[in-house]
Amino acid sequence: MSILGTNFNSYDLAEPTVCVAGAMTQSVVVQVGQCGNQVGCRFWDLALREHAHVNKRGLYDEALSSFFRNVDSRKSNSGACCVGGRIQRLKARAVLIDMEEGVVNGILQGPLREVFDSAQLLTDVSGSGNNWAVAHLTYGSAYRESIVNTLRKTAEHCDCLQCFFLIHSMGGGTGSGLGTRVLSLLEEEFPDVCRIVTAMYPSAEDDVITSPYNSVLAMRELTEHADCVLPVENQSLVDIVNKISLMSHGAKPGCVLKKDCTVTSGHGSLSPTEKPFDAMNNIVANLLLNMTSSARFEGSLNMDLNEIAMNLVPFPRLHYLVPSLTPLYTLADVNIPTRRLDQMFSDAFSKDHQLIRADPKHSLYLACALMVRGNVQVSDLRRNIERLRPSLPFVSWNQEGWKTGLCSVPPVGHSHSLLALANNTCVKPTFMELRERFTKLYRKKAHLHHYLHVDGMEQSIFSEALSSLDALIDEYHQLDATKARLTPDAPRLSIAR
Amino acid sequence: MSVVTVQLGQCGNQVGRELFDVMCSDAQDAGRKTHSTAGWERFFRHTTQGDLEARAVLIDMEPKVINHSMSRAAKSGRWRYGETSHFSQKQGSGNNWASGYCVHGPRHRDAVEELVRREVEHCDMLAGFIPMMSVAGGTGSGVGTFVTQCLRDIYPSAFVLNHLTWPYGTGEVIVQNYNSVLTLAHLYQLSDAILVHENDTVHRICSQLLKIKQISFSDINRVIAHQLGGVLQPALTPDSCGAYSRNPLGELVGALACHPEYKLLSVSTIPQMASSSIAFSTFSWPALLKHLRQMLISNTKMEEGIDWQVRPPPASAGRTRTLTAGSFNTSLANLLILRGKDVYSAETGGFGDSAIYTSWLPPDEAFSLWKSPVPFNKYEKSATLVSNSQALLRPLDDMVRKAWNMFASRAYIHQYVKFGISEEDFLDSFTSLEQVISSYTQLQC
Ligand SMILES: Nc1nc2c(ncn2[C@@H]2O[C@H](COP(=O)(O)OP(=O)(O)OP(=O)(O)O)[C@@H](O)[C@H]2O)c(=O)[nH]1
Ligand SMILES: Nc1nc2c(ncn2[C@@H]2O[C@H](COP(=O)(O)OP(=O)(O)O)[C@@H](O)[C@H]2O)c(=O)[nH]1
Numbered sequence: 013m014s015i016l017g018t019n020f021n022s023y024d025l026a027e028p029t030v031c032v033a034g035a036m037t038q039s040v041v042v043q044v045g046q047c048g049n050q051v052g053c054r055f056w057d058l059a060l061r062e063h064a065h066v067n068k069r070g071l072y073d074e075a076l077s078s079f080f081r082n083v084d085s086r087k088s089n090s091g092a093c094c095v096g097g098r099i100q101r102l103k104a105r106a107v108l109i110d111m112e113e114g115v116v117n118g119i120l121q122g123p124l125r126e127v128f129d130s131a132q133l134l135t136d137v138s139g140s141g142n143n144w145a146v147a148h149l150t151y152g153s154a155y156r157e158s159i160v161n162t163l164r165k166t167a168e169h170c171d172c173l174q175c176f177f178l179i180h181s182m183g184g185g186t187g188s189g190l191g192t193r194v195l196s197l198l199e200e201e202f203p204d205v206c207r208i209v210t211a212m213y214p215s216a217e218d219d220v221i222t223s224p225y226n227s228v229l230a231m232r233e234l235t236e237h238a239d240c241v242l243p244v245e246n247q248s249l250v251d252i253v254n255k256i257s258l259m260s261h262g263a264k265p266g267c268v269l270k271k272d273c274t275v276t277s278g279h280g281s282l283s284p285t286e287k288p289f290d291a292m293n294n295i296v297a298n299l300l301l302n303m304t305s306s307a308r309f310e311g312s313l314n315m316d317l318n319e320i321a322m323n324l325v326p327f328p329r330l331h332y333l334v335p336s337l338t339p340l341y342t343l344a345d346v347n348i349p350t351r352r353l354d355q356m357f358s359d360a361f362s363k364d365h366q367l368i369r370a371d372p373k374h375s376l377y378l379a380c381a382l383m384v385r386g387n388v389q390v391s392d393l394r395r396n397i398e399r400l401r402p403s404l405p406f407v408s409w410n411q412e413g414w415k416t417g418l419c420s421v422p423p424v425g426h427s428h429s430l431l432a433l434a435n436n437t438c439v440k441p442t443f444m445e446l447r448e449r450f451t452k453l454y455r456k457k458a459h460l461h462h463y464l465h466v467d468g469m470e471q472s473i474f475s476e477a478l479s480s481l482d483a484l485i486d487e488y489h490q491l492d493a494t495k496a497r498l499t500p501d502a503p504r505l506s507i508a509r
Numbered sequence: 510m511s512v513v514t515v516q517l518g519q520c521g522n523q524v525g526r527e528l529f530d531v532m533c534s535d536a537q538d539a540g541r542k543t544h545s546t547a548g549w550e551r552f553f554r555h556t557t558q559g560d561l562e563a564r565a566v567l568i569d570m571e572p573k574v575i576n577h578s579m580s581r582a583a584k585s586g587r588w589r590y591g592e593t594s595h596f597s598q599k600q601g602s603g604n605n606w607a608s609g610y611c612v613h614g615p616r617h618r619d620a621v622e623e624l625v626r627r628e629v630e631h632c633d634m635l636a637g638f639i640p641m642m643s644v645a646g647g648t649g650s651g652v653g654t655f656v657t658q659c660l661r662d663i664y665p666s667a668f669v670l671n672h673l674t675w676p677y678g679t680g681e682v683i684v685q686n687y688n689s690v691l692t693l694a695h696l697y698q699l700s701d702a703i704l705v706h707e708n709d710t711v712h713r714i715c716s717q718l719l720k721i722k723q724i725s726f727s728d729i730n731r732v733i734a735h736q737l738g739g740v741l742q743p744a745l746t747p748d749s750c751g752a753y754s755r756n757p758l759g760e761l762v763g764a765l766a767c768h769p770e771y772k773l774l775s776v777s778t779i780p781q782m783a784s785s786s787i788a789f790s791t792f793s794w795p796a797l798l799k800h801l802r803q804m805l806i807s808n809t810k811m812e813e814g815i816d817w818q819v820r821p822p823p824a825s826a827g828r829t830r831t832l833t834a835g836s837f838n839t840s841l842a843n844l845l846i847l848r849g850k851d852v853y854s855a856e857t858g859g860f861g862d863s864a865i866y867t868s869w870l871p872p873d874e875a876f877s878l879w880k881s882p883v884p885f886n887k888y889e890k891s892a893t894l895v896s897n898s899q900a901l902l903r904p905l906d907d908m909v910r911k912a913w914n915m916f917a918s919r920a921y922i923h924q925y926v927k928f929g930i931s932e933e934d935f936l937d938s939f940t941s942l943e944q945v946i947s948s949y950t951q952l953q954c
């Protein structure tokens with residue numbers, strides 16, 4: 013394949029005789045529905061390119077092993093090769109699920125075809141018709157067995173499975189319905205493995221009429237069964253892509269968008285040959301890449317995947333983490349002075365770098381993680397935290413609610429980057445807007461019959477999903493209400509002397 | 510006698526490597542045979558091939574840091590870690606003290622004890638252990654606490670000195686105050702003494718004294734290693750009759766009057782400056798010691814920005830709280846270590862002054878002095894002070910206050926309950942640290 017061809021040649025050398033098990037943990041990506049699979053594909057493309065860039069020796073190293081298997085088709089025992097040997101053929105630790113064939117077939121004809129085996133794919137032909145109930149209940153039951161088997165098989169290839177990354181949209185049928193069904197299967201089958209969901213929320217002008225239903229029904233599942241959810245709004249992605257293309261077209265001479273910048277895919281920057289979602293999906297793919305970089309590469313302050321929920325989720329249900337990525341582009345100069353590094357930190361808190369339409373600075377932080385890559389040291393982190401802290405409201409019991417990570421390997425084409433994950437009440441407006449759109453349909457009982465026809469679907473599922481969302485919004489509300497109050501220190505324990 | 514160092518978690522493994530580097534180069538560069546021999550005996554052993562190997566056990570629940578530290582040490586060309594002296598797993602403790610203490614610690618107890626046992630066997634005589642770790646993460650703090658407990662059980666007569674790195678006050682692990690409270694409360698029952706470096710303080714030294722622009726963890730760790738080296742390298746103690754002291758940990762613990770309620774030790778060193786400036790500076794013992802004494806009583810960890818207004822409270826006032834008492838740092842005991850040129854002429858009377866100590870101990874018991882004529886780490890003269898005083902009261906109180914505020918809302922508690930640490934356990938830890946805070950507060954009465 014093209015990506016592997018140039019950088020990761022296959023060699024006919026003999027394998028080393030001693031086979032050591034990998035020393036690191038592995039993660040599995042489960043991509044469901046059209047959106048999930050399209051985003052997932054961008055992820056695999058960028059992940060391969062990142063590793064090809066870092067891994068110059070063509071050896072299957074620890075870092076690669078976290079998302080890829082290395083198989084030798086000439087070998088009998090399922091062909092698995094061990095860490096330290098030559099790269100033979102890389103296979104993504106992924107499960108691809110869709111109830112129609114189009115997208116997955118497209119992938120199988122594209123440049124990524126070699127990283128997936130047919131055993132990793134689960135497709136049907138008829139689709140879910142943008143109906144959560146069809147996907148969650150009908151397909152969910154029909155495919156339950158084969159989904160579990162596929163997941164188990166993928167998990168068996170890992171000697172220490174740490175995390176499932178589930179990717180799907182909220183607005184459609186398959187992703188929101190079957191994706192969330194997969195989520196609870198994961199919880200049942202692998203209770204100790206972390207579940208991080210990247211969920212694409214529909215914009216107000218979404219072309220799926222039933223998207224409010226699907227989203228609210230899916231939200232309840234996410235609230236109850238995920239460890240962390242990274243909400244991403246399509247409208248924000250569009251805005252960011254527009255800003256970047258303005259940058260690249262309207263830029264002063266001499267300032268050019270780098271070719272291998274984070275938001276462009278293999279075939280040059282934002283060319284018309286790309287699929288419409290590609291530029292948007294690359295942003296989400298980068299989110300996943302940066303979130304996992306510290307688990308894959310070295311750094312002076314590592315941040316493992318199990319530290320995300322530990323640090324950012326103070327109460328189990330409040331696990332929605334708003335992501336922001338900076339810088340979204342790099343200008344052509346190589347030596348980046350400190351001022352620009354500080355700009356990266358400032359941008360991470362600005363409204364227009366958030367992956368949902370929200371303003372964290374004017375809401376309340378419960379906790380915030382800064383995951384930095386590249387040539388950034390602890391003094392840069394401290395300086396920026398000190399600088400930004402006064403303008404950021406944190407909940408009274410977590411005034412110093414920062415989690416920091418330093419990974420020494422920068423993303424391809426950049427000298428440094430920052431991913432901020434904010435547990436912030438700014439998600440509330442998005443959820444309230446969604447609830448409003450839901451209520452508008454629900455009051456008129458619009459399209460309800462499509463759902464109620466489905467075996468096992470009842471109106472109570474709608475009302476329960478709605479009250480779950482109500483409760484969630486209310487919890488954020490309560491926290492927001494503490495913002496105005498001055499909370500004194502809790503009276504200390506007194507001890508007998 | 511020898512000391513076995515146990516490096517735990519990312520911080521412990523990064524700081525520990527830096528410490529061995531400093532101690533190795535000090536022993537090699539010093540060019541004084543008895544000093545080198547004594548230093549090597551403490552912290553290194555010679556392999557049959559004649560290489561120097563650190564008397565250390567490396568423990569982490571993830572592989573990356575240990576791999577890095579081992580290869581960095583090997584690349585130094587001067588010393589290395591034992592080929593099989595390390596233990597790591599795939600998945601860290603996730604910044605969760607409970608996961609480290611309740612799950613990883615017990616699960617890997619046998620493997621870790623075996624590594625320690627092998628290292629102890631290499632020692633002709635065991636002085637004790639130095640477990641090194643941060644208190645903010647999960648492995649260093651949780652597994653570190655568990656391992657300290659195992660060492661206590663298996664080697665009841667060995668000294669255990671824990672070296673702890675305290676996190677930046679403005680936050681770097683969100684549950685750092687919980688992890689710190691649980692660690693400190695448990696270690697208080699287990700160790701003989703707890704030597705603390707605060708990242709905030711060391712960071713300031715890097716920026717203000719060493720003038721480093723972009724400060725990395727390596728820079729910070731080098732300062733910690735320098736200060737620790739100043740304490741741990743061979744010195745002549747009053748009881749050692751002109752030979753280097755043979756029981757460094759025992760004498761340290763004895764000198765600092767460590768007591769069930771008073772175990773927190775802080776360190777300060779003078780001078781500290783950018784290495785390019787050292788050659789152009791001259792030092793005199795009276796000036797160095799005058800500064801160091803004022804740093805002690807005004808609780809400043811740096812030569813810069815010392816508050817010269819702070820004075821000991823007048824003895825006649827019956828040593829009750831006076832207006833100055835707030836900023837005056839009362840000591841229980843101090844250990845001063847002088848290294849370099851003309852140490853025998855240095856006048857240290859200011860540290861024996863009863864006014865700087867609590868009234869319970871006679872000043873000749875409260876103050877100890879070690880000396881070595883061998884200059885340390887490029888400084889012609891240097892003084893290191895280990896102090897059992899109120900110096901850590903403030904940061905400890907902040908830690909407990911922040912953890913208590915969080916606990917009041919029960920935030921994050923479910924993550925600990927999951928691994929078997931209950932609200933009751935938290936309350937017990939809070940109670941015992943409130944006790945420590947109260948004890949140190951009362952030093953000034
Ligand atoms: N001074 C110093 N502090 C460090 C270093 N590395 C980490 N820390 C501090 O250690 C704390 C984080 O703990 P770690 O040591 O990374 O955690 P761990 O013990 O490996 O535990 P887990 O990763 O949670 O399993 C923070 O306060 C960091 O600032 C270092 O090299 N030097
Ligand atoms: N960001 C992004 N959103 C997508 C993509 N494809 C579909 N969507 C969004 O997903 C929703 C429709 O769900 P879709 O994934 O097509 O349905 P499914 O295949 O039944 O899960 C709408 O909100 C679309 O805007 C994509 O590739 N990227």
Ligand SMILES: [Mg+2]
Nearest residue numbers: 046047184185
């Ligand atoms: Mg669709």
Ligand SMILES: [Mg+2]
Nearest residue numbers: 518519601648
């Ligand atoms: Mg660690």
